[in-house]
Amino acid sequence: MNIFVCVKRVPDTSEAIVKVDSxxxxxxxxxxxxxxxxxxxxxxxEAMLIKEATGGNVRIICAGTQDxxxxxxxxxxxxxxxxxxxxxxxxxxxxxxQVAKVxxxxxxxxxxDLVLTGCMANDDGNMAVGVALAEELGVPxxxxxxxxxxxxxxxxxxxxxxxxxxxxxxxxxxxxITIQTGINEPRYAPIRGIREAQKKELAxxxxxxxxxxxxxxxxxxxxxxxxxxxxxxVESKAEILEGDPxxxxxxxxxxxxxxxxx
Amino acid sequence: xxxxxxxxxxxxxxxxEITLEMLTKAAAVAGQxxxxxxxxxxxxxxxxxxxxxxxxxxxxxxxDTPLFADYSAEKYQKALAPLLRQYKPELFxxxxxxxxxxxxxxxAVELKLPFVSxxxxxxxxxxxxxxxxQYYQGKVNANFAFKGEPPYLVTFREATLExxxxxxxxxxxxxxxxxxxxxxxxxxxEYVEAEVGDVDITQSEILVAVGRGxxxxxxxxxxxxxxxxxxxxxxxxxxxxxxxWLSHDRQVGTSGKTVKPxxxxxxxxxxxxxxxxxxxxxxxxxxxxxxxxxxIFSVADFGIVDDLFKVVPxxxxxxxxxxx
Ligand SMILES: Cc1cc2nc3c(=O)[nH]c(=O)nc-3n(C[C@H](O)[C@H](O)[C@H](O)COP(=O)(O)OP(=O)(O)OC[C@H]3O[C@@H](n4cnc5c(N)ncnc54)[C@H](O)[C@@H]3O)c2cc1C
Ligand SMILES: Nc1ncnc2c1ncn2[C@@H]1O[C@H](COP(=O)(O)O)[C@@H](O)[C@H]1O
Numbered sequence: 001m002n003i004f005v006c007v008k009r010v011p012d013t014s015e016a017i018v019k020v021d022s023x024x025x026x027x028x029x030x031x032x033x034x035x036x037x038x039x040x041x042x043x044x045x046e047a048m049l050i051k052e053a054t055g056g057n058v059r060i061i062c063a064g065t066q067d068x069x070x071x072x073x074x075x076x077x078x079x080x081x082x083x084x085x086x087x088x089x090x091x092x093x094x095x096x097x098q099v100a101k102v103x104x105x106x107x108x109x110x111x112x113d114l115v116l117t118g119c120m121a122n123d124d125g126n127m128a129v130g131v132a133l134a135e136e137l138g139v140p141x142x143x144x145x146x147x148x149x150x151x152x153x154x155x156x157x158x159x160x161x162x163x164x165x166x167x168x169x170x171x172x173x174x175x176x177i178t179i180q181t182g183i184n185e186p187r188y189a190p191i192r193g194i195r196e197a198q199k200k201e202l203a204x205x206x207x208x209x210x211x212x213x214x215x216x217x218x219x220x221x222x223x224x225x226x227x228x229x230x231x232x233x234v235e236s237k238a239e240i241l242e243g244d245p246x247x248x249x250x251x252x253x254x255x256x257x258x259x260x261x262x
Numbered sequence: 263x264x265x266x267x268x269x270x271x272x273x274x275x276x277x278x279e280i281t282l283e284m285l286t287k288a289a290a291v292a293g294q295x296x297x298x299x300x301x302x303x304x305x306x307x308x309x310x311x312x313x314x315x316x317x318x319x320x321x322x323x324x325x326d327t328p329l330f331a332d333y334s335a336e337k338y339q340k341a342l343a344p345l346l347r348q349y350k351p352e353l354f355x356x357x358x359x360x361x362x363x364x365x366x367x368x369x370a371v372e373l374k375l376p377f378v379s380x381x382x383x384x385x386x387x388x389x390x391x392x393x394x395x396q397y398y399q400g401k402v403n404a405n406f407a408f409k410g411e412p413p414y415l416v417t418f419r420e421a422t423l424e425x426x427x428x429x430x431x432x433x434x435x436x437x438x439x440x441x442x443x444x445x446x447x448x449x450x451x452e453y454v455e456a457e458v459g460d461v462d463i464t465q466s467e468i469l470v471a472v473g474r475g476x477x478x479x480x481x482x483x484x485x486x487x488x489x490x491x492x493x494x495x496x497x498x499x500x501x502x503x504x505x506x507w508l509s510h511d512r513q514v515g516t517s518g519k520t521v522k523p524x525x526x527x528x529x530x531x532x533x534x535x536x537x538x539x540x541x542x543x544x545x546x547x548x549x550x551x552x553x554x555x556x557x558i559f560s561v562a563d564f565g566i567v568d569d570l571f572k573v574v575p576x577x578x579x580x581x582x583x584x585x586x
Contacts, residue, residue: 164456223376249576
């Protein structure tokens with residue numbers, strides 16, 4: 001199987017303070033730590049498992065600036081054969097349909113059986129790029145996949161639905177699959193792989209190199225516009241318990257027991 | 263003009279709640295744009311769903327054919343594209359569900375529709391639609407505007423509002439299927455039900471929920487100790503289940519279970535909307551998290567902003583003491 005995997009680098013904001021920057025349309029990301037997006041990490045692993053089972057090659061694709069090269073090298077270290085990074089400030093990353101256009105332009109004309117993406121980027125949460133990419137490529141897709149069974153000329157996948165239910169569907173290849181977290185156990189990059197990854201091809205491309213007119217994926221050309229960011233007011237009715245950790249624990253225990261909450 | 267169309271969602275003979283949630287929002291939007299609310303329903307043997315939806319809208323358009331016996335992104339797209347071209351609604355709402363995210367982006371690309379995903383609200387300003395969505399897992403909101411010509415497409419998040427009353431009584435209209443018989447490049451095979459575990463957490467009176475903040479499997483005994491002191495069952499966020507600390511049947515949230523215990527204690531859980539949707543109906547909610555901005559506090563009754571590893575041991579000790 002020849003596989004493309006789309007990966008994005010995102011900030012871990014689960015414990016970070018997020019502040020809107022002076023433009024009003026971005027956030028201050030100077031204190032964020034970044035890593036490969038969670039579901040993309042599972043997509044990389046799934047690609048490696050398929051490659052190990054069927055042969056072929058795995059190519060990594062990312063639209064991003066030089067900052068993402070460390071992440072790309074990690075995916076190469078796990079067994080990716082080569083990578084493409086599309087680096088162009090004109091790409092309007094706010095619009096998932098335009099990101100999909102860019103990724104499609106990088107894939108079009110090359111031979112592939114599968115394109116894997118994550119099902120959701122944790123920063124923008126669009127859950128849209130993979131399915132839009134399939135439409136751009138004119139191939140079938142399945143979103144939120146928790147199991148992949150590759151056959152001859154086709155693939156059977158288990159789509160995760162609400163409430164733990166799954167839907168099994170079969171598609172002809174080539175196809176795009178968006179991978180859900182928990183599908184496998186992502187490996188750590190082996191030391192030897194990390195060394196080898198430095199020698200693998202990482203092509204840095206501009207929109208023109210992809211034959212894509214920059215105005216097609218620019219902010220001006222987008223059919224949606226981000227007007228402004230704001231921090232949502234959290235309507236919290238929570239009683240926040242005060243004191244040192246021990247006092248807070250004691251107060252809570254008393255509330256639970258004496259307040260008849262148990 | 264200004265009509266708002268809503269795609270009805272149903273599965274295994276049940277009209278899904280998101281349909282009525284979207285119709286409720288659509289009525290609010292159409293009230294300001296002066297348009298009609300129209301339900302679009304695709305299915306096989308779905309007269310009853312059409313009748314039900316009519317209670318919430320001005321008009322139901324439905325295609326009823328065995329070809330729609332099971333959902334297929336491809337079939338839905340093939341049926342919806344000509345329909346949108348013909349009726350040209352101002353806004354088309356699809357649920358931001360496992361079905362909607364599998365369908366909407368491809369439809370948007372095919373028809374070149376202005377598309378905003380995972381919308382939590384739609385404002386109307388000067389007659390213009392302004393969808394609102396979130397970034398950074400709920401820490402930032404963003405106002406959007408549409409450019410270009412309608413139809414504008416959104417996927418709308420589940421469980422963001424209370425469903426209104428069925429007061430409308432709209433017309434119900436069967437429309438002929440435009441679906442070709444021979445499309446099948448993605449074939450439905452079967453549904454596989456969720457696995458059943460040793461404990462049914464939907465029946466638990468007290469639940470202790472663990473999230474990524476618990477860090478490692480080897481910290482689980484700390485939580486087990488607390489659960490024992492409370493006579494509680496343990497459940498978790500998706501992150502805890504993906505990490506393998508708990509079995510799948512213990513996951514709370516949209517892709518797991520919906521629970522309504524008397525008491526829910528969330529420990530090291532950030533409160534992503536997919537998690538909140540599964541537990542916000544709990545009678546009393548306690549959150550222990552070191553991030554004061556964690557969305558879990560928006561649904562909590564009691565909150566402790568601190569390191570769980572400092573709080574939980576003392577909490578367990580004190581509970582044992584008080585209960586003995
Ligand atoms: C289609 C789809 C379906 C999904 N379905 C579900 C679902 O059903 N259920 C679900 O839960 N999620 C679901 N998710 C995932 C969801 O988006 C979140 O990624 C997930 O809920 C995060 O889990 P978490 O809160 O444990 O981890 P995180 O978001 O990483 O949060 C960890 C929290 O722990 C806190 N913390 C860290 N260390 C400490 C400490 N020492 N003391 C105290 N607090 C600490 C942090 O401040 C943070 O708030 C779904 C996602 C998708 C895309
Ligand atoms: N800039 C990017 N470069 C490569 N892949 C991307 C990029 N943005 C999004 N993706 C892929 O698309 C998936 C879904 O993203 P989103 O639609 O933004 O939630 C991600 O998990 C990635 O696999």
